[in-house]
Amino acid sequence: MSRSPLPYSRKILELFRNPKNLGRMEDATVSATAGSPACGDMIAFYLKIDENTVITRASFESYGCAANIATASMLTEMVEGKKLEEAWRIGWKDVANEVGGLPAVKFHCGVLAVGALRRAIREFFRRKGFKPEWMPEKETFEEKQALEEEELSKIISQRLTLGGGEK
């Protein structure tokens, strides 16, 4: 078990210091969370969606690290003005690229943000009572990760173990 060096990009620090679209949205069309305080990281995502399934506003809250805050913030900017279908197609790697890359140990923070977004979109259609064609039946990687956030740390830790049996 050890600390990890975190060479964050300047963009991450900028968004960490001046996050865009931060805060609970009282009049959100839909919202979702991913992660839980009991296991550490948590994110909440709020969407205002118009009649054409265009996201007119997005906001977030984060109980997580700088990478978590920055990727969530970036994601709110990336989805604004997009149709839900387009927003759905944004993967965690896209967000990671937009913030200038993530340290390996922080991939899951981006995953969590996308997971929360997709959950909110699913929730929107669940309420509408139908599932659009482009939305897969099965949970995507990001959603599964969000669901399993309680176990995420273990998974990641296995993946990240460096040669030599580090615990």
Added chain:
Amino acid sequence: MSRSPLPYSRKILELFRNPKNLGRMEDATVSATAGSPACGDMIAFYLKIDENTVITRASFESYGCAANIATASMLTEMVEGKKLEEAWRIGWKDVANEVGGLPAVKFHCGVLAVGALRRAIREFFRRKGFKPEWMPEKETFEEKQALEEEELSKIISQRLTLGGGEK
């Protein structure tokens, strides 16, 4: 196998720089060597002995370290004016004390000097054809060591091995 720190006393350095009674004595009554060039260290001891078995002069040569030079030099001073019986009684520890102590790894250098002296004394009596009472039949520690100088390094190395199997 490693180097050993050698905190020589100031007296040793003084005698190393300005040895007393250094050099071959052409008119020696008797002389002896201990050690051999093939195994490393070597010492030669020369005695001028009068009719009362008093050592009137002593000198040495050394192919050895500073401790070897200093103890041999000291020993020549210690024996001068002494009867052979008294000179015989000088042990390597006495010489070591006189030079202000020897580092453990250098004990054998003092031993070698005393060994050479005793060999010379034995030789003196061998030539005379009798063995005085005070002279033990069996070889003393110093003489044995001198005889076994070829194997000395091994003996010393075993004694000096520090915990941990150093070679």
Added chain:
Amino acid sequence: MEHLNDVRNLIKYHGQVEREVYLDLENSTPLPSEVLQEMLPYFTSKAYGNPTLTHKQGWEAYETIMDAAGFITRLIGGSSAEELCFTSGEAEANSLAIFGTVGKKNGRIVVSAADPLNILLPVEKLEKKGFEVVRVPVDPEGFINLEALAKAVNKNTVLVSTSMVNNEIGTIQPFREIVKTVREANPDVTIHMDASDAYGRISFNVKDIDVDLLSLSSYKIMGPRGVAALYVKSGVEVERIIEGPIGTQALWPGVENTPLIVGFKKASELAFKDFDGNVSRMRKLRDMLMKGLLSIEDTLLNGPVGDKRAPDNVNISFLHCEGEALTIELSFKGVYVSSGSACTRRILQPSHVLTAIGREYEAAHGSILMKVSRYHSSEDIKYVLECFKPAVERIRAMSPTRRI
């Protein structure tokens, strides 16, 4: 190495600050200039030889190193300079104590669950090789459970390795009782204590404690990094873990680092010169910092209070506030601290010490570890307190957890 540019940008991103206060003494230290000054000649012009060589520079090095070893040995109550082995750090001292003791033996090793990772990880490695490892639990303040310890030590036990003062939460262990308990249960056990967080901050004496092996760190008393020491009571056998021609250090081969050893000695000297004064000064700063931070709502103190706590250690959890984010926020203000948050760890598990004392993940998530030194002033602490409040508020304001 493209990401190095990121790091460079990130450093530039820090603006001018009113003041810089480094409280992350757990993880590194800036060298006080009085220590560096003492070291300087030894780099370039004094005693720069190898201490096993028969020339002036070698003899000077020998004298310098043995003098430092003697000085430090006397400070901890040892008998002779030969009992002290300089190593390259606390991690090496602890690995040497642990791997070097169990050698060919086999059996049980006992540690505490809240020991530092450079005790727990070597022991875990031995566990994989067939040793039995017992991790004795600690109470909510971090004190080792002496009854459990007594039970853990059986006739197969070869080594007890534990720390004198907890490095994260400052718990001063009942170290005399620990040794007594172990010796009563099995007099043949080798007892190792990591005193890195005790040395220079609480008084102890190796003879009085009756410990076999004891680790000391240099940087943890504001000495240079790259040097530490393992005290080995005479007669106790330890095998080397690095092999090579040995010089003045029976358990460490390599060329002795005279300037660093001189710095270690100097830092020791400074810590002990006015020991009580230094300690009470640290304690005052510690309490000022602790009191100020605990006045922020939703905070928890980790570890004990008063005399049972190391005079330099402050560890506080800010609930609803992720710790790594907080360390960064504070960094922008020139305040440098560390966190036990899972987000700061490579394997995304929170501090094992906080887990061991029974803290929920949430508490660990917002934990901040700080250490004060005699070089800090109350102005420093005041500045830190001023910075903390808005920092915690800003991070908390981002969190959705408060309403849950």
Added chain:
Amino acid sequence: MEHLNDVRNLIKYHGQVEREVYLDLENSTPLPSEVLQEMLPYFTSKAYGNPTLTHKQGWEAYETIMDAAGFITRLIGGSSAEELCFTSGEAEANSLAIFGTVGKKNGRIVVSAADPLNILLPVEKLEKKGFEVVRVPVDPEGFINLEALAKAVNKNTVLVSTSMVNNEIGTIQPFREIVKTVREANPDVTIHMDASDAYGRISFNVKDIDVDLLSLSSYKIMGPRGVAALYVKSGVEVERIIEGPIGTQALWPGVENTPLIVGFKKASELAFKDFDGNVSRMRKLRDMLMKGLLSIEDTLLNGPVGDKRAPDNVNISFLHCEGEALTIELSFKGVYVSSGSACTRRILQPSHVLTAIGREYEAAHGSILMKVSRYHSSEDIKYVLECFKPAVERIRAMSPTRRI
């Protein structure tokens, strides 16, 4: 510590000297002030954090260390900074390469009989634990016997560990041929080379050599002591020998020593800035020293001449002249050298390297090892030569062996 007073007296006993020339670079080094200057800010005010911490001082340390690792890796032709692991010294790098490679495997280890003791001693320890060790002989100039090497490497061989340049007699091994020979005999063998006496003095490239592990020393290129590195080709697995929480160095736990690493980088930079110029400068001084000393009667050169010899190394035996006595005699004149005499060793055996090249004990007894650097001048060498003649004469005059 009564004898420390002896040492102090002994140092005082050295009077004023006209000049001091330190040629004992094999065993330690005074730090050039240009290297120290580069290091200074990192002690007290720059990048003094732990490189794994998320604050400015941590990030600065991270950037500094990775930058140095990248710089040094590029100098030896490696692919990425992650291939370089900083250690506390050459001995640790070699122990890590050797103990860390064989791990749970078993089988044969091959070394050369003239390798440095920090290769031979770890291997000897493994021999006691059941490994088979083959020590390949060297010829009278110190070159490894390639045929014997080819025969020594069989299907059970797990590791070949040897040095690129002999540290005592300067023999530049045919390192490409060594690797080729080993790979042909068994492609699965891990190959480790200690390049501590090659780095900065002869050019090489890890990819070109196709070596798996390679040790580099800092002080041997006039960098600070207490730091060295092991290059680990990506994909090659090495187990740690010290356990603890790891930071930027996958194989070394502990707090990275940023100032020393900066010094190592700076020394590397200086050695490579004008590599050819530096080397030819050293070679000139070396040859001047060698020629002058060999003009003294009854002398023997140990090791090869010309391009086959490291540009810094001089090793000469003065027959009928015990070496330790000679080092002391020279010390009084400010000339610092070392000897391979049995009298200088704890176990009173002469240098194993001189024995390996077939030197009689007598030749080893009077051997003197020196290394020159770009910091030496021809005036230094002239002074050394002036000092040597009377020194050798005085020591020889004491010896009874000349007449035997």
